[in-house]
Amino acid sequence: MSGTPLPLLRSPAVAVPQQLDHAAIEQRSAWPTVIVSMPFMDRNRPSIQLGLLKAIVAAHGFPVRTLHANLDFAARLGGDYYDTLCQHRGRMLGDWLFSLEAFGDAAPDRDDRLVEDFADDLSYLGGSRLQWRDRLLRVRHEDVPAYLDAMLDTAWDDVRVVGFSSVFQQSAASFALARRLKQRHPDIVTVFGGANFEGEMGLELVRSVDCVDVAVVGEGDLAFPQLLCALAAGTDPGAVPGVARRVGDQVLATPPTSPLLRLDELPVPDYDEYFARAERLGVLPQVGHRDNWIPFESARGCWWGAKHHCTFCGLNGSTMQFRSKSPQRVLTELAEQARRYRSFRFEAVDNILDMGYLNELFPPLIASSTDYEMFYEVKANLTRAQLRLMAQAGVIQIQPGLESLSSPVLRLMRKGVRAAQNVNLPRWAKYYNIHVSWNIIWGFPGETEQDYKEQADVIPHLVHLRPPAGNGRIWMERFSPLYNQPAEFGVRVCTPERSYRYVYPAGVDLDKVAYFFDYELADALPDAAYASLTQAIKAWSTAWEAAKPPVLKYWSAPDYLQIYDGRYPGTEGTYTFEGTLADIYVACSDRPITASAVRDRLGRRVPVGIVQEAFDEFAQRGLMFLDGSLALALALPAVTGR
Amino acid sequence: MSGKDGIPGSSRRKFGIILGGLGAGAILGATGMAHADDSKGSGSTASTETDARGTRPGSGDVRQIGRSDIDGLAAKLDAVTLSDNERALLVGLLSLAVDTIGRSRTGSPVSPLVSTASGAKGLIGVKTQGHLPSIRDQFSKAFTPGSIRDRAVDEPAKVVGVE
Numbered sequence: 080m081s082g083t084p085l086p087l088l089r090s091p092a093v094a095v096p097q098q099l100d101h102a103a104i105e106q107r108s109a110w111p112t113v114i115v116s117m118p119f120m121d122r123n124r125p126s127i128q129l130g131l132l133k134a135i136v137a138a139h140g141f142p143v144r145t146l147h148a149n150l151d152f153a154a155r156l157g158g159d160y161y162d163t164l165c166q167h168r169g170r171m172l173g174d175w176l177f178s179l180e181a182f183g184d185a186a187p188d189r190d191d192r193l194v195e196d197f198a199d200d201l202s203y204l205g206g207s208r209l210q211w212r213d214r215l216l217r218v219r220h221e222d223v224p225a226y227l228d229a230m231l232d233t234a235w236d237d238v239r240v241v242g243f244s245s246v247f248q249q250s251a252a253s254f255a256l257a258r259r260l261k262q263r264h265p266d267i268v269t270v271f272g273g274a275n276f277e278g279e280m281g282l283e284l285v286r287s288v289d290c291v292d293v294a295v296v297g298e299g300d301l302a303f304p305q306l307l308c309a310l311a312a313g314t315d316p317g318a319v320p321g322v323a324r325r326v327g328d329q330v331l332a333t334p335p336t337s338p339l340l341r342l343d344e345l346p347v348p349d350y351d352e353y354f355a356r357a358e359r360l361g362v363l364p365q366v367g368h369r370d371n372w373i374p375f376e377s378a379r380g381c382w383w384g385a386k387h388h389c390t391f392c393g394l395n396g397s398t399m400q401f402r403s404k405s406p407q408r409v410l411t412e413l414a415e416q417a418r419r420y421r422s423f424r425f426e427a428v429d430n431i432l433d434m435g436y437l438n439e440l441f442p443p444l445i446a447s448s449t450d451y452e453m454f455y456e457v458k459a460n461l462t463r464a465q466l467r468l469m470a471q472a473g474v475i476q477i478q479p480g481l482e483s484l485s486s487p488v489l490r491l492m493r494k495g496v497r498a499a500q501n502v503n504l505p506r507w508a509k510y511y512n513i514h515v516s517w518n519i520i521w522g523f524p525g526e527t528e529q530d531y532k533e534q535a536d537v538i539p540h541l542v543h544l545r546p547p548a549g550n551g552r553i554w555m556e557r558f559s560p561l562y563n564q565p566a567e568f569g570v571r572v573c574t575p576e577r578s579y580r581y582v583y584p585a586g587v588d589l590d591k592v593a594y595f596f597d598y599e600l601a602d603a604l605p606d607a608a609y610a611s612l613t614q615a616i617k618a619w620s621t622a623w624e625a626a627k628p629p630v631l632k633y634w635s636a637p638d639y640l641q642i643y644d645g646r647y648p649g650t651e652g653t654y655t656f657e658g659t660l661a662d663i664y665v666a667c668s669d670r671p672i673t674a675s676a677v678r679d680r681l682g683r684r685v686p687v688g689i690v691q692e693a694f695d696e697f698a699q700r701g702l703m704f705l706d707g708s709l710a711l712a713l714a715l716p717a718v719t720g721r
Numbered sequence: 722m723s724g725k726d727g728i729p730g731s732s733r734r735k736f737g738i739i740l741g742g743l744g745a746g747a748i749l750g751a752t753g754m755a756h757a758d759d760s761k762g763s764g765s766t767a768s769t770e771t772d773a774r775g776t777r778p779g780s781g782d783v784r785q786i787g788r789s790d791i792d793g794l795a796a797k798l799d800a801v802t803l804s805d806n807e808r809a810l811l812v813g814l815l816s817l818a819v820d821t822i823g824r825s826r827t828g829s830p831v832s833p834l835v836s837t838a839s840g841a842k843g844l845i846g847v848k849t850q851g852h853l854p855s856i857r858d859q860f861s862k863a864f865t866p867g868s869i870r871d872r873a874v875d876e877p878a879k880v881v882g883v884e
Contacts, residue, residue, distance in 0.1 A: 643869055651868040660859055686834060689856065696860045 099140055106311040107140040113235075114242040115146045117252035119165045119173040122153040122362055127374040127428055128244040128273060130348030132303055138346055139304040141311070145352045146233065148256065152226050154360040156218065163204060170197050170578040173248030176219045178582045180227055180255035181288075185584035191216055193581040223255070231259050238267060240307060245273040250284070251582055257290035268292050268310060272299045275594070277396040280557070283591035285323045286330045287584075293324045297335035297397055298379075300345060335397070342379065342404045347412050350420060372426040372454065373416050377440075378403035381430045383458055387493045389480075390523065390568065393556025393594065394430055403433040406440040413451060426454045437465050441472035449473065456480065459496045463507045463669050470511035479504055481517040481547075484537060485530045486706055491523040493560075499671035499706035502713070505544045510715050515545050519616060521609050522552035524561075524568040524600050528608045538615040540701035540713060542646050543631040546619040550612070555596040562596065569601035622646070631702075632717040635665050642702060642714045654702065659685050663693045664702070664712050671709035786845040 099107075114133060116126040129145040136143040153161040164173055175193050179186045194201065194212050204211035235241075241260060243253040257269045272295035276284060281296040293316060295302045302321035309316040317324055321335030339345070350373070357363040363371065382401035384392060404412070417423050432455045433440075444451065451473040459479040461469075469477075481501040483489050489496055508515045521531065555561055561568050575593035583589060622629050629646040640661035642654040656664060659681070666677045674690040681690075694710045697703035704711045803811065822845055824830060825837045836846035 645868065650866075652864050652866040653869065654863045655865065656859065656863055660856070660863075683832075683834075692856045696856055700860070700864075 103312075104140055107308070108142060110239045110307060110311045111142040111144075111237050112136055112240040112242065112307060113144055113146055113238050114244065115253070115256065116149055116244050117249050117256060118149045118152040118161070118177070119248045119252070120147075120149040120246075121165055122150055122158060122161060122357070124372045124374055124426065125348075125350035125353035126244060127348055127376060128246075128299075130350045130353070130374070131345065131376070132242065132244070132299060133352075134346035134349045135300060135304055136307060137349070139308065141304075141307055145349075147353045147356055148230055150353075150357050150360050150362050151230060152222075152252075153362055155222055155226055158362065160214070167203065168247060170200050171248060171576070171582045172197075172201070172215075172578070174251035174582045175578065176215070177223055177251035177255045179219065180223055181251040181258060182254070182584050183258070185586070187584060188581040191219070193578060196581075197578060227255055227259055230256055231263060235260060235264055235267070238264070240268045240270060240310065242270045242272065242303065245271060245275040247275070249273070250275050254288055254290055261290050270295065270303070270306065272296075272303065274396070278558070279591045280594065282323050282330050282332055283588050285325055285332075287587040287592075291325075293322055295321055296323050296332060297321045298338055300339050301336060338379070338398050338400055338402070340400075340402050342376070342402050343408045345376075345404075347415055348374070348376075350416075354420060367421065369420060369422040370424055371420070371422050372424045373420055373422050374426050374428050375409075375412060375416065376404075376428050377409045377436070378427075378429040378431070378433045382433075383431060383495060387495055388560050389494055390492050390560045391520070391553045391556065393559040393562065396558035401431075401433075403429075403435070406436060406443065409436075409440055410443060410447070413449070417449075417451070423450050424452045427456070430456055432457045437468060441468050441474075444472040452476075454478070459494075459504050460500050461504060461507075463503075463510075466504075466507045466511050466513060470513055474513060476514040476516065477508065478516045481505075481515075482520050484519065484534045484541075485526075488521070488523055488526050488530050491525050497671065497706055497709060499704055499709045499711045502541065502544070502704045502706075503670055503711055506711075506713070506715055509544060510719055512719075517545075517547050519547045519550040519612070520553050521550075521612070522600070522603065524570075524602060526604060528604060531604075531609055531612045535611040535615040537704065538612075538619050540646075540704065542619050542622040543629040543713075543715075546623050547616060550616050552606075552609075555598040557594045557596070561598075570598055571601055572597070572599040574598075631714045633664070633668075633712075633714040634717050635661065638662065640664055643717070644700075644702070644714075646701070654700070659689070660693055663690055664697060664714075667694075667703060667710045667712040668714075668716070671704075671706060671711040673708045674710070677710075784847045786847055 114129050114136070116129050120126055126145075126147060129147065133143050133145045156164075164176075167173075170193075172193075174181075175188065179189065194215055198208060198212075201211060201215075202208070204214070206214075241257065243249075243257060245253050253271065257271075260267055261269065269290055269292045271281075271284070271291050271293070275281075276294045276296055278296070281294045285291050285294045293306060295306065298321075302319055305319045306316050306322055309319055316322060317326070317331050317333065320333050323330055323332035325331075354363065354369075358365045363369070378401065380399050380401040381392075381395050383389075384395060385399050385401055388399070413425055416425070445468070452475045453473050454476040455469075455474055456478045457480075459481050461479070479501075480494075481504065482492060482494060484498045484501055486498040489498060489501070505515045505517070519534070553561075555570075555573060561570060562573065565571075565573055573596050575589035576595040576597050579589045579593050583592060625648075627645075627648070631642070631644055631646055633640055633642040635641075638658050638661055640654075640656045642656075642664070643651075644654065645651045662681050663677055663685070666672060666680045672680075674687045674694060677690045678685055678687050694703060694705060697712075698705045698710070702713055704713055798811070821832050822835055822837060825832075825835050830836070834847060
């Protein structure tokens with residue numbers, strides 16, 4: 080098939096300043112800027128924050144480079160061990176490793192109590208307790224100082240501003256490098272930003288951490304270059320919207336401007352230095368064709384959250400408003416980045432797919448015959464046709480935020496989907512060969528033990544579908560409705576997650592700095608209520624990973640259906656149905672459907688009662704998933720890809 | 722429903738009355754039951770009993786329901802112990818069915834599934850798709866144990882006449 084050529088976009092209309100006069104050019108050229116990403120940022124892909132800010136700052140006339148300093152730490156520790164540390168979010172382990180260097184004599188836990196007090200949570204590090212304990216202590220007391228010394232040897236002499244992008248466990252490492260830099264180069268202005276500086280977290284960190292000169296609180300696309308311009312021009316940086324700084328004992332902050340609405344104005348991220356550094360350090364191989372995931376942003380905010388904020392979700396603290404790039408802009412950006420970085424794999428950092436892309440982005444991608452592979456976060460109500468379209472366009476992995484297989488629990492979390500939809504999505508994703516990443520979570524105010532017993536009971540019927548990657552009680556996150564409206568949800572106790580105390584000095588107000596919180600609910604179920612579900616999920620994963628994976632598939636012809644059930648070794652067999660039963664089953668395959676809708680689809684020749692009776696019989700054999708009035712066939716067509 | 726509904730004799734009387742209305746084609750609703758009660762099973766006309774003796778497979782795709790079917794169903798329902806709400810639900814559903822059949826008799830059918838042609842062999846015609854065994858029976862015979870062979874991905878279809 081010949082493809083429709085896609086135009087390349089060399090210089091998107093950025094938030095580029097108006098024509099600069101000679102004096103401004105001179106001023107800005109005298110303010111070299113470095114933007115840094117510290118551990119524990121993923122080593123396998125560039126930071127979109129750095130790539131985007133570099134392109135923005137460069138467009139404003141500043142000499143700017145990026146420093147993926149996380150790569151150096153990964154090279155020092157070894158990639159696998161570094162990855163293990165990156166992937167853990169439960170305790171503040173990454174921040175703790177750098178806290179001595181970040182806060183010096185003021186740092187807590189100088190005698191490494193964390194490894195004892197949270198030993199049960201750290202066994203994932205592998206090896207014996209003595210082994211992982213010794214390794215952590217070596218990292219904290221030997222690798223971290225040596226690494227920071229080495230980073231200080233990088234060329235900083237001409238640098239005027241160092242910006243740190245901080246998300247998840249990057250704060251302490253960023254403070255540690257900033258502290259050393261300020262000691263050696265006191266004139267350097269340190270600017271911090273990122274999700275860890277949103278809202279009062281940023282204000283408190285500016286107040287309490289000396290090495291933070293200025294923080295960008297909120298989105299930095301406009302504020303960061305404006306701040307640099309103010310610094311270069313010698314005007315008051317405190318007048319820039321969306322920044323906070325310490326003046327005497329006070330923190331002065333300006334409210335941010337409204338979020339950037341026209342994302343097409345952003346430049347294409349610049350990842351050149353990431354790849355050069357990663358290949359030089361041996362973190363990535365030097366090859367002609369790369370298969371790295373290239374981060375790209377096609378939307379910000381969450382259109383669902385703007386209407387119904389999921390009760391547990393703390394993403395999009397101050398920027399829930401949904402905005403997206405035009406499909407044409409996305410197409411041209413992908414084309415440019417593929418050519419520039421010699422990789423065809425793209426990871427959307429969007430919180431949720433713009434549903435308009437189903438009509439305007441994916442069809443042209445299909446028509447263009449590109450060989451992209453893409454990842455997107457999506458809402459779980461995608462239909463079979465939409466998944467087929469996405470698969471054809473190159474989407475090979477999605478994260479749909481399924482979270483539960485119980486409609487009552489999904490209602491409690493304001494997910495806006497039914498359990499039957501959460502089963503249907505992985506069905507068709509499997510059919511179209513799209514990898515689904517998802518979890519089952521629990522602990523929602525108002526849930527019952529029955530909600531979890533029912534999930535445990537139905538899971539044995541679902542083993543032919545990809546199991547959840549994880550499961551567990553929800554975390555209390557800042558900015559979530561659970562956190563913001565404790566009385567509404569019966570939250571009795573809410574304190575900063577315990578390990579923050581092992582990272583930050585006593586003078587830091589953890590209530591203001593923490594993103595994760597320990598909590599108690601008035602009507603919380605005991606852990607035992609989830610035991611059977613936990614066990615069922617474990618068995619599901621075991622079955623899925625077996626040498627001969629479970630299968631449940633069907634073949635259909637007019638008035639005739641065969642379903643092969645190979646979900647459990649030793650009980651395999653084929654169901655054969657004719658006439659009405661065959662028609663009923665196939666009618667429930669595309670999406671969840673009611674008995675009366677099936678009756679209508681079959682030309683009203685079958686009473687609803689008969690359809691319902693058939694539903695029950697199918698469900699008893701694990702061939703259908705029933706969710707209130709909805710029924711969903713669990714088997715997939717044996718012939719794939721249609 | 723009254724507290725007496727749990728008494729077998731009471732339930733027998735009520736389901737018999739309602740189902741009796743099917744034979745008469747009376748249009749019964751919840752409020753019509755008292756009237757039907759007064760009529761002492763108005764559907765038991767001598768002219769229909771002969772035709773309705775027993776159920777036989779319908780010709781074509783219409784099953785003809787006779788008097789004995791109705792009586793048999795009433796007897797089975799009478800034997801079931803139901804809660805008040807279950808009884809209310811069942812009475813309501815049966816009343817709707819009676820209403821549907823009654824409308825068919827009066828020339829205003831609301832469902833293509835039910836017919837009550839005058840002079841027919843049965844009291845009521847119920848449209849089915851040929852001979853319809855019970856759902857449960859169909860499921861009980863549907864399963865054949867045994868694993869199927871995984872088809873090799875590269876296994877080509879054989880084309881007759883081609884070496």
